[in-house]
Amino acid sequence: MAREENDTPTPQADAEPSSPPDRRKLLGLLGGGAALAAVASLGGCKTTSPRAEGAQTRRWGMVIDLKRCIACKACTIACKNENKTPPGVAYGVFLEEEAGTFPHVRRTAFFRPCMQCEKSSCSKVCPTGATYHRADGIVAVDYKRCIGCRYCIAACPYGARSFDYGHDYIADAKNGYNLIPSSEYGAAYGTRAKGKSPSGNVRKCTFCLHLQDENGDYREPTACARTCMGKAIHFGDLKNPEATCLVHGEKMQALLAKRSPYRLKEELGNEPAVYYLPA
Amino acid sequence: MTNTLQAANEGRSSRLLGHVVLLALSAVGIWALSVRFSEGLIVTHLTQHVPWGLWISLYIYFIGLSAGSFLLSTLIYVFGMKRFEAAGPLALLQALGCLVLGMLLIWIDLGHPARFLNVFAYWNYSSVLAWESALYLAYSVVIIAELYLVLRPALARRAHSGGPLAGLAKKLAFAGEAEEKAWRSKAARWMLLLGIIGIPIAIGVHGGTGAIFAVVKSRPTWYTGLFPIVFLVSALASGGALLTFLTAISSRLPKAQKLDLVRSLGRLTVGVVALDLLLLGSEMLVVFYGGIPHHVAGWHQIMFGPFWWIFWFVQVGLGAVVPILVVLGKRTGNAIGPLAIAGLLVVFGIIGVRLNIVVPAQIEPEFATLPDAYHHLRFVRGYFPSGNEWLVGLGVVAIGTWLFFVARRLLPLDEAEQLAGDHSTAAAGPPPIHAKAEGRPAAAAGHVSSGGDL
Ligand code: SF4
Ligand code: SF4
Ligand code: SF4
Numbered sequence: 001m002a003r004e005e006n007d008t009p010t011p012q013a014d015a016e017p018s019s020p021p022d023r024r025k026l027l028g029l030l031g032g033g034a035a036l037a038a039v040a041s042l043g044g045c046k047t048t049s050p051r052a053e054g055a056q057t058r059r060w061g062m063v064i065d066l067k068r069c070i071a072c073k074a075c076t077i078a079c080k081n082e083n084k085t086p087p088g089v090a091y092g093v094f095l096e097e098e099a100g101t102f103p104h105v106r107r108t109a110f111f112r113p114c115m116q117c118e119k120s121s122c123s124k125v126c127p128t129g130a131t132y133h134r135a136d137g138i139v140a141v142d143y144k145r146c147i148g149c150r151y152c153i154a155a156c157p158y159g160a161r162s163f164d165y166g167h168d169y170i171a172d173a174k175n176g177y178n179l180i181p182s183s184e185y186g187a188a189y190g191t192r193a194k195g196k197s198p199s200g201n202v203r204k205c206t207f208c209l210h211l212q213d214e215n216g217d218y219r220e221p222t223a224c225a226r227t228c229m230g231k232a233i234h235f236g237d238l239k240n241p242e243a244t245c246l247v248h249g250e251k252m253q254a255l256l257a258k259r260s261p262y263r264l265k266e267e268l269g270n271e272p273a274v275y276y277l278p279a
Numbered sequence: 280m281t282n283t284l285q286a287a288n289e290g291r292s293s294r295l296l297g298h299v300v301l302l303a304l305s306a307v308g309i310w311a312l313s314v315r316f317s318e319g320l321i322v323t324h325l326t327q328h329v330p331w332g333l334w335i336s337l338y339i340y341f342i343g344l345s346a347g348s349f350l351l352s353t354l355i356y357v358f359g360m361k362r363f364e365a366a367g368p369l370a371l372l373q374a375l376g377c378l379v380l381g382m383l384l385i386w387i388d389l390g391h392p393a394r395f396l397n398v399f400a401y402w403n404y405s406s407v408l409a410w411e412s413a414l415y416l417a418y419s420v421v422i423i424a425e426l427y428l429v430l431r432p433a434l435a436r437r438a439h440s441g442g443p444l445a446g447l448a449k450k451l452a453f454a455g456e457a458e459e460k461a462w463r464s465k466a467a468r469w470m471l472l473l474g475i476i477g478i479p480i481a482i483g484v485h486g487g488t489g490a491i492f493a494v495v496k497s498r499p500t501w502y503t504g505l506f507p508i509v510f511l512v513s514a515l516a517s518g519g520a521l522l523t524f525l526t527a528i529s530s531r532l533p534k535a536q537k538l539d540l541v542r543s544l545g546r547l548t549v550g551v552v553a554l555d556l557l558l559l560g561s562e563m564l565v566v567f568y569g570g571i572p573h574h575v576a577g578w579h580q581i582m583f584g585p586f587w588w589i590f591w592f593v594q595v596g597l598g599a600v601v602p603i604l605v606v607l608g609k610r611t612g613n614a615i616g617p618l619a620i621a622g623l624l625v626v627f628g629i630i631g632v633r634l635n636i637v638v639p640a641q642i643e644p645e646f647a648t649l650p651d652a653y654h655h656l657r658f659v660r661g662y663f664p665s666g667n668e669w670l671v672g673l674g675v676v677a678i679g680t681w682l683f684f685v686a687r688r689l690l691p692l693d694e695a696e697q698l699a700g701d702h703s704t705a706a707a708g709p710p711p712i713h714a715k716a717e718g719r720p721a722a723a724a725g726h727v728s729s730g731g732d733l
Contacts, residue, residue: 088327088657097648112646121497127409128397147397148320148390150330151408157497159645163330163390165657166321200319200390268496 052209054136055216060207061137061238061273062225063245063255064111068232069279071096071109075224075233079113082208082223084182086192087169089162091205092224108279111233113224114139114160114205115264115272122152122161122204131202136216137238137273138207143189143197152202157268166199168192186210207235221246238273301681308674311667312387320390322667328649329641329662333634333672334388339488340517340633341381341679342415343510344626346485347518349374349422349477351547356425357474362543365536366526368429368695372686373521375422380679382415387671407491411484418484421477428466428473432459433694443689485514492636500577500640505562512555517629519548520602523622527615531693538615545618548625549606552599555632573643580639585661589631598628638662 054060071094079085079092092113099106120139123131130146133139153161170177173193181187182198184206189197208222218235220226225235225247236252237243243252255261261275315322325332352370354360386392398412437445438452453459489510492501523544530537566574581590602621604611611617642661644650650660664672 088653088655090327090653090658093649093652095646095648095652097646121495124405125408125494127403127406127412128401129403129406130397130401145394145397145401146391147394149385149388149408150325150390151406151491153327153330154641155495155497157645159328159649162327162657163320163325165323165325166319167655167657195319197391202390 051132051142052134052140054134054138054209054212056135057239058136058216058237059239059273060116061236061252061275062113063234063252063261063275063277065232065234065255065277066110066279067277068230069109069111069228070230070232072229074227074229075111078223078227079205083184083206084180085162085203086164086199087167089164089203091160091162091203093159110276111224112158112160112264113207113222113274115158115270115274116207118271118273119269121155121157121270125151125155127151131204134209138209139204140185140206140209141202141204143185143201143203146197146201148200148202150202157265157270158272161202161204163202164199166194183210184208218246297684298681301677301684304673304677305681306674307670308677311670311674315387315667315671316392322665324663324665324668326657326659326662328644328658328660329638331388331637331641332662333664333668334384336630336633336637337672337675338381338384338388339510339637340630341377341384342488343485343514343629343633344517344521345374345377345381345418346481346488346511347514347516348377348522349418349481349518350515351518351522352425353474353478353481356470357478363540364699365530365532365540365696366522366544367699368426368433368690368692369525369530369687370518370522371422371426371429372683372690372692373518373525375419375426376679376683376686378415378419378422380675384672384675387675407487407494411487411491414480414483414487418477418480421473421480425470425473425477428470430691430695431466432463433691433698435459436694437691442691444691448691482511486511492640497645498577498640499571499573500581501636503562505558509555509558509562512551512558513629513632516548516551516555517626519544519551520622520625520629523548524619524626527619527622529687530696532696538613541615541618542613545606545612545621548622549603552603552625556595556599576643577640580642581635584639584642586634586639590635593628593631594635595628597624598631599625602628 073094076090076092076094080090083091085091092111094109094111096107096109099108116137116139118137120131120133123129123133123139126132126146127149128145128147130142131139131152132142148163150163153163168178172178179191181189181191187210192199211218211220211222213219221235222233225233228247231248233247234245234250234252234255235247236245238252241253244250245252245255255277256275259277261277263272263275323332348370351363352367352374355363355367355370386395389395398409403409431451432453434444434448435452437443437448442448453462486507489507492498493503493506496502523541526537526544527541530540532540563578566578581587602624605617605621605624606612608617611621644660650658652658
């Protein structure tokens with residue numbers, strides 16, 4: 001991926017969409033592949049959206065305090081609203097598990113956004129590089145490049161990806177609700193229409209990256225964190241030791257230092273950017 | 280002679296029926312495909328937990344058949360196993376046809392089929408699927424080249440005798456014996472070279488298809504080093520089995536020679552099937568002994584889930600145990616009919632293997648309660664293909680089968696088989712006179728019917 005090393009990357013800037021030189025070389029080795037790539041670009045099949053890389057100096061993450069969570073699931077509704085996801089597509093979901101038999105029962109409940117893995121399985125397996133890892137740690141999907149093979153869904157250990165099968169809440173395309181585009185990726189994909197991206201693509205939580213300003217900092221926190229009435233979801237930069245939670249102002253590192261935090265499925269080595277504080 | 284004519288007539292009417300059935304299924308399939316393309320993947324019953332279903336199962340099934348057939352052909356062209364030589368051209372045609380079907384199925388499965396070239400335009404070297412796409416192309420080039428080399432001498436014969444593609448045959452005809460001889464020796468060298476290049480490609484094609492699944496650590500049932508190997512072995516089994524079946528029903532070799540060929544192919548096939556069972560047993564032992572819940576869950580789905588019978592009856596029973604018994608049987612193992620059925624059973628059983636590879640591993644979601652987290656049909660637990668998925672699957676298989684028979688008819692496969700058969704008996708020792716004597720008229724009769732039918 002073409003990751004520019006400048007200090008003030010602009011999210012809207014047209015990042016070089018074509019193959020970087022090293023990949024070209026690889027293609028060259030694959031003779032036939034290079035020829036096909038040429039055919040693909042001539043035939044106009046080469047599609048991609050402008051790629052934003054985010055701020056190199058940031059590593060956005062979450063610390064979810066399960067002691068504060070009251071399991072109201074407002075986070076999932078806020079997420080639906082913010083990203084206007086269609087039926088059957090879920091970015092942030094709330095999971096509840098029960099174990100044991102009465103009277104010895106245990107209950108766990110937690111909010112699961114995309115983990116924005118440092119070593120993301122989804123971007124690793126994606127044949128087109130449509131799913132890519134941004135400099136600020138957020139894993140995004142380029143809907144125009146994505147061919148909809150769904151390999152990334154199979155590969156994600158956290159079930160954090162959804163294929164857009166093309167369902168709609170309201171069938172009438174002219175209904176006012178349908179005329180408002182989803183705000184994700186800065187509303188880059190326009191109003192929803194049958195057969196048009198993101199329909200037919202795989203979608204995922206983006207840490208609401210459309211809420212970033214041109215410096216790659218957040219104008220306002222992610223919808224789920226913003227809406228949480230128990231103040232359980234902390235969102236902020238994990239790279240800078242002094243960075244604070246954008247919603248509640250606690251130092252992110254201090255939150256992690258206090259109560260033994262854990263990450264989901266740590267054993268898989270995906271290195272999620274989402275931490276949980278035990279209930 | 281009257282006998283042969285009668286047989287030819289009967290064969291013709293049953294063949295006609297076959298064509299009608301295949302064309303009807305193809306027509307329904309094309310309709311279902313048009314619905315799928317106009318409506319999108321909403322017509323499937325795939326979910327967020329099971330994003331790959333029937334079509335992907337069929338895709339790996341056909342890629343396996345293709346790789347298996349090709350690897351078998353290399354036994355002849357690279358390792359010089361003359362016993363199988365007559366089956367060579369058919370094996371190559373089978374490899375090509377199945378590859379095309381496999382690629383067609385994965386293409387149909389894409390959310391944005393029109394963008395498939397993006398895989399090549401934006402190469403992601405860390406994706407097994409991207410590597411596979413490139414390998415499939417390289418592989419098809421090798422097969423087509425081999426097919427040309429194998430068929431040219433036989434096709435050239437049509438320049439004088441007529442038959443389908445006679446026009447092309449005239450262009451390819453040799454100037455004389457000397458030229459043909461020179462070309463043949465060159466072609467044999469090319470075949471060897473292509474076979475040698477082709478072996479790693481074919482292994483990459485199917486072992487790699489296995490690796491698409493094996494590298495996915497989020498699905499513990501897939502995540503094992505044995506997986507690509509199991510893919511290869513079952514590919515060989517299915518390729519060998521299909522070749523056994525097709526040789527048995529479509530070869531026009533003299534009887535004794537044909538039985539010999541079918542028997543050798545059948546034995547090879549069940550040998551590989553037995554190896555497949557061994558690998559399966561090893562995998563199961565480790566999984567159940569370890570007892571890690573995620574691992575066991577997938578296998579539990581396979582063996583005792585709602586489709587337990589696919590494992591016990593289709594995959595193990597009909598697909599492995601029965602064919603092994605048939606081929607080992609004293610009487611059944613020496614008759615073309617039962618051997619053909621044994622082959623067909625393995626071909627059929629491997630469909631069960633493929634379904635069991637793709638689907639059950641995904642049924643257990645990444646978090647046990649994920650299906651309850653969202654109330655929508657795309658979030659439910661479990662998967663059963665929709666009507667459209669079935670019809671598209673069936674249709675594609677029907678179109679493929681029909682095209683195969685048309686190609687079988689148009690291409691000079693019989694002549695090539697005949698040439699190879701003569702060649703192999705000549706190589707094995709003095710040719711049995713009677714075999715030759717009955718071989719010629721039979722081939723000639725076959726020729727007449729093959730010219731008139733389509
Ligand atoms: S949680 Fe899944 S979708 Fe999100 S980055 Fe990790 S692997 Fe990718
Ligand atoms: S569905 Fe799209 S994002 Fe996912 S692996 Fe395929 S091309 Fe990549
Ligand atoms: S960060 Fe945004 S997209 Fe992700 S779960 Fe929260 S609201 Fe949804």
